[in-house]
Amino acid sequence: MIRNDKIILRALEPADADLLYQWENQMELWSVSNTLTPFSRHQIITYINQISLDIYQTKQLRLMIDVPKEHHQESIGMIDLFDFDPYHSRGGIGVMIYKPERGKGHAREAVALFSEYAFSHLGLHQLFCDISEDNQASIKLFESLDFQMIGRKKEWLKTPSGFKDELMYQKIAP
Template sequence: MIKNDKIILRALEPADADLLYKWENQMEIWPVSNTLTPFSRHKIITYINQTTLDIYQTRQLRLMIDIPEGEMQKTIGMIDLFDFDPYHSRGGIGIMIHKPEREKGYAKEAVALFTDYVFNHLGLHQLYCNISEDNRASIKLFESLDFKLMGQKKDWLKTPNGFKDELMYQKIAGRPTIN
């Protein structure tokens, strides 16, 4: 486990299958994750079983975000390293916090802790994230953690209301994590 006094980042467990099934099938978050169709319970279970494979094989890492609740822990979200490229020492980062737990500072804690882990333990040189131009909460989150706007992809995301731009943010190792 990777943790600080506020949050815990932990590996996926078979017991997470029902929660992942629920979260991954919320249509409202599909545009953020480029999802077009629902996930089956079988697909979720297969995914969890594959998380035991090495990050160098799968090129991704998903961790669950827990918060302490007395002697127990409550799972409130997940954070991902995707498109892991060991040769160029980079990867993408994505995060999802369950709606009732948003705006409590957990996302900032999780991204800061995860960034520290991938830079100092996995030895990555850089992280990047792609954010829809209208996702003000994510833009504010990543900018507060010293991710820098590197580019704008015009009409990149197709939505029911037309196309939106996507912003690319990047953080290079060795720069401060929290302001």
């Protein structure tokens, strides 16, 4: 487990399948996760079993975000390292906080803790993320953690209201 006094980042467990099934099938999140179709429970369980393989095999790492409670901990989201490239020492980062828990600083804590882990333990040189131009909460989050906007992909994302630009952010290891 990776933790501080406010947040716990932990590996996925088979017991997380129902929660992931619920979260991954929320259509309002599909636009940020590039999902087009629902996931079955079987797909989620297969994913949990596969994600437990070595990061160098899967090129990704997903961790649950838990908050400590009085006598237990509660899962409130997940954070991902994707497109892990050990040769170039980089990877993408994505975070999802369950809607009732948003706006409480959990995403900021999780991204800061995960970034420190990625730089110090995984030896990454850089992290990157891609954010829709209208996702002000994510832009504010990543900019507050010293991610720099390095580019704009014009009309990159197809949405029901038309095409939107996607902003590219990057943070180089301190």
